[in-house]
Amino acid sequence: MNINMTLIGQTIAFAIFVWFCIKYVWPPISAALHERQKKIADGLDAASRASRDLELAQEQAAQTLRETKEQASQILEQANKRSSQMVEEARDQARAEGERLVASARAEIQQEINRAKEELRAQVSTLAVTGAERVLEASIDEKAHRKLLDKLAAEL
Amino acid sequence: MAADNEISAIYYIQHHLQNLTFGYHPQNGWSLASSSTEAVEMGFWAIHLDTMGWSIAMGVLFLWLFRKAGKMATTGVPGGLQNGVEMVIEFIENLTRSTFHGKNPHIAPLALTLFIWILLMNTLKIIPVDYFPELFGKLGFEYMKIVPTTDVNATLGMAFGVFLLIIYYSCKVKGVGGFAKELSLTPFNHWSLIPFNLILEIVGLIVKPISLGLRLFGNMFAGEVIFILIALLPFWAIWLLDVPWAIFHILVVTLQAFIFTTLSIVYLSAAHEHH
Numbered sequence: 001m002n003i004n005m006t007l008i009g010q011t012i013a014f015a016i017f018v019w020f021c022i023k024y025v026w027p028p029i030s031a032a033l034h035e036r037q038k039k040i041a042d043g044l045d046a047a048s049r050a051s052r053d054l055e056l057a058q059e060q061a062a063q064t065l066r067e068t069k070e071q072a073s074q075i076l077e078q079a080n081k082r083s084s085q086m087v088e089e090a091r092d093q094a095r096a097e098g099e100r101l102v103a104s105a106r107a108e109i110q111q112e113i114n115r116a117k118e119e120l121r122a123q124v125s126t127l128a129v130t131g132a133e134r135v136l137e138a139s140i141d142e143k144a145h146r147k148l149l150d151k152l153a154a155e156l
Numbered sequence: 157m158a159a160d161n162e163i164s165a166i167y168y169i170q171h172h173l174q175n176l177t178f179g180y181h182p183q184n185g186w187s188l189a190s191s192s193t194e195a196v197e198m199g200f201w202a203i204h205l206d207t208m209g210w211s212i213a214m215g216v217l218f219l220w221l222f223r224k225a226g227k228m229a230t231t232g233v234p235g236g237l238q239n240g241v242e243m244v245i246e247f248i249e250n251l252t253r254s255t256f257h258g259k260n261p262h263i264a265p266l267a268l269t270l271f272i273w274i275l276l277m278n279t280l281k282i283i284p285v286d287y288f289p290e291l292f293g294k295l296g297f298e299y300m301k302i303v304p305t306t307d308v309n310a311t312l313g314m315a316f317g318v319f320l321l322i323i324y325y326s327c328k329v330k331g332v333g334g335f336a337k338e339l340s341l342t343p344f345n346h347w348s349l350i351p352f353n354l355i356l357e358i359v360g361l362i363v364k365p366i367s368l369g370l371r372l373f374g375n376m377f378a379g380e381v382i383f384i385l386i387a388l389l390p391f392w393a394i395w396l397l398d399v400p401w402a403i404f405h406i407l408v409v410t411l412q413a414f415i416f417t418t419l420s421i422v423y424l425s426a427a428h429e430h431h
Contacts, residue, residue: 029225
């Protein structure tokens, strides 16, 4: 239980150990600890950011899908409208064409009839004149009458 | 026979409580003390080789272990050693943060050194009391007391180190004048009471390291004496008492290291504060 030099020796040892610890032991471990803390905090931050991004992306995707659907239905509606319009148009056109054809056919027929009438009229008049001529001739000459009849027959 | 037993028991206890002392003896010159009276005769200029050796060994073990962990320290997933070391470091950091109110990056490593070093020195006590004295007896050393904290020189030495730091930081933070003012003008701020204040404050200041050192020494020494007394019991009774006492001492060992560390931080924190 004697107080002696050991006291001083122990104080010196204490000082050296503390100095060594401050200089070489504490800094690397402490630095590693704090760096890991920062890393974990960053990781958590990134994770929360990522989940936020994911939410945003999902929302965007849903929005796009909704828009696309709307567009598609719009296009479909337009197409339907367009097709019915086209059918309508085609029908109208066909009807008009048909009417036109009928009208032109009718006009042609009318023309034909008129021409035939004109022709007939001309022929009848000539025929009548010719017949009258022949009748007049026959009463004068039997032989000539014979000939006229033949000629008429041939002409008919 | 009874008297013989008594004498051998006293001899046994004294033998186990005697440090291996090297110093200057008036008759024998520089030598190892061969008895406790010789050790006393050596006076102040002697050194306890066992205390110094074992305490330095424990300090080096601590520094080596923690330095190794520090060198391998990664910011990724830590291994076993690093995990343990980091746990201790975080514990000390929290302790320092909650107890120390100034700003000084050196306090936490200081507390770490104190805590682990004292813990390791105290833990030597769990080793059965006869192992090392017998072993070193075979090697020709008369005495071997392996627990440095049962030597009052060691605990007071560390407390003295803390005391020097208290003085150093008091002067550094408050200035020599500020420190002197604090010593002379508190608790009674009047010039006529300066001597009274001085006595009060200086006693208060000196009591800090002494109580710090003696508390650790007292606890460890008493525990050691009980271990030695248990070792004197008949063979069959030793383990019956030794095991519970050792288990109880796991608590004491940690607690005393913790108390020494915490009080050192508290004293140093007070040294950093202006009054």
